[in-house]
Amino acid sequence: MPKEFEKRPKSLVMKAKRPTGDAVKSAQLNILEGALNEQQLAAVTTDEPCALVLAGAGSGKTRVITYRVAYLLAQGVRPGNILLATFTNKAARMMLHRVEDLTNVPQKRIVGGTFHHIGHIFLRKYADLLGYSRDFTIIDEQDARQLMKVVRKEAPVNFTQKLFPSARLLLKMHSLSINTGQSLDELLVYRFPQFARFIDEIGRVITAYIERKLKRNLMDFDDLLTCFLRVLTEHADAAQAISGRFQHVLVDEYQDTNLVQAQTIKALSAEHGRVFVVGDDAQSIYSFRGANFENIRNFTDDYPNAKLFKLETNYRSTPQILELANEIMRGVPEEFRKLLRAVRSPAERPSVLVCHDAEEQAQFVAEQVLSLREEGIPLPEIGVLYRNHRNSLELELALSRAGIPYEIRGGLRFIEQAHVKDVVAFLSVLANPRDEVAFSRVLDMCEQVGSKTIARIFEKVMPASEPLKEFIKDGAPALARGAGRKSLEALAELFRKLDAMRKEGAGPSDLIRQVVEDFYDAHLLRTYENYAERREDLEQLAIYSQKYRSLRSFLTEVALNQGFTVAEAFAEDAAEEGRVSLSTIHQAKGLEWSAVFVTQMVDGNLPHRMCLNDPSQLEEERRLFYVAVTRAQRHLYLSYPQNTDTRDYLAFNRPSRFLQELPHTAYAHFVVEFSEDDGGSGD
DNA sequence: CTTGGGAATTTTTTT
């Protein structure tokens, strides 16, 4: 290990607070000792270069990784030498904020975020090594599907198109193949046998898709990972510069990394081997995205020197909740089973509630929330979880009826709404005119312009070195006749204006307002019924974008930081008493509430019906249930409706097999009935 | 060629 690094003056980091290194160290250790238990302290202060922290739910995982960063800083490690990879950008912000509190090191000085975010940072610098230009555009899933659709149509596939996989499916195959390291052939045989006969054709379409992205300077989400890895493995100079910089690599939620991410960590740490990894294999719930919990289970194979730490004290939940959680995981192989020790005092058993239908279930949740509030549990301490977004409908209704403020995590993302994407597309074209997805979206808004005209325009414009100039100047509008021509001319005029504004230093919000004023407003008016609402959204977008000076930084933020939802964007802040959280279980990862409702515990929903035939997917559903249950500190309610009302028939539900597998002693069983005006009643 | 409407298909979780 490089001696030089070890000797760096400790005062550098802590200058603001305490001048001498030793004083810093002992002060820091005091803080640590008060804040951490023995196991946590051992992990945080280890001298081993490579460490794996296996941390059960609620055992202080986040705390450990946060304090580890603070500890390293106190040891004299420069903030710039630390890399913190987390599962969401929000998580990174929270951790680094905490680090700032502990050490006074501003969070901005440490590189932290998702692998996508980190990859993006360096690709802006090194993308040209891969044949991309550095001002590439990031496309989201929808855009990617659009592009794949185009490529698929163009491909010389002679089969009756119906039997050939859809664009969506092609993307999924491609993505899984990359992220799991399986060849397309293998993947098709094992996961999509019905398409195995199209191997060659599928391969060709996917290759065309990859080439097209490169040609148009577009990167999809997977590219941010794979291209970054390619920089690290194929370009020694760049790799040296990057990995030389990050002397300490820390990874949170390691159980949800995929092969590409694991290889990235490996490449980053190849020289110094200083890796600090935290995770819990029992909480691996992202295999549909290529995540592989073998990464964490086999960590010591990949890193033979790794020192293993286990955190087994659970600070979060009551013994009753933990007992139930342990029952869920009863089946996992012994070597990986964790013994979680509860330190909280005993309380009520978790409840299982049988409701008549989804409405009554929602009503029950609403009333129970009210009585929890009576007991003194504030609304932000209550979480309502479900398997998929659609399950939130009845809950929203019941909560609003009861006058309970709530916020929804996930759901339709603000920027994924059609009208917002429309307006953003104008800016995307401005930033990267070769972005054919955005460009055709814009063209498509012109009246009397359809796919044929768009194709003709592209044919003329795309080969040019500056497609947008070509479009504006060379009369691409002339390619259409009549009304189509008129609207294209209006569009060209708008782009002329935007381009000029941009040269004069206009920011994203100016551009957005201009687009809306000159062009989009009219489109909005004739296309949508709820004109006013959507118009309001766009004003919100303009306001939101004021934070960004450059077009590129705004577009990147929009593409990568999709965290905020429609509800969130409009949440009037500072509601005096806060809000109840509604969330999918996936999005609840890493969070906790005093009281947790897990709703729709119906076989076919949790576990989801699509998973029933595949044992490994079924196990993942079980882990999902485990994650849901372990979010609860004190009160846990598991509920399911007995009937599902579709429009024309009534279905009887089976309770989730996960419920049926639990021993009856683990919970209290209730049948919820609303006979008069309120209340569930005992069995 | 565009557009709108009716038919067919698909259905989870997210960066």
Added chain:
DNA sequence: AATTCCCAAG
């Protein structure tokens, strides 16, 4: 139940 696909009228 909602999105995507296809076809036929204008």
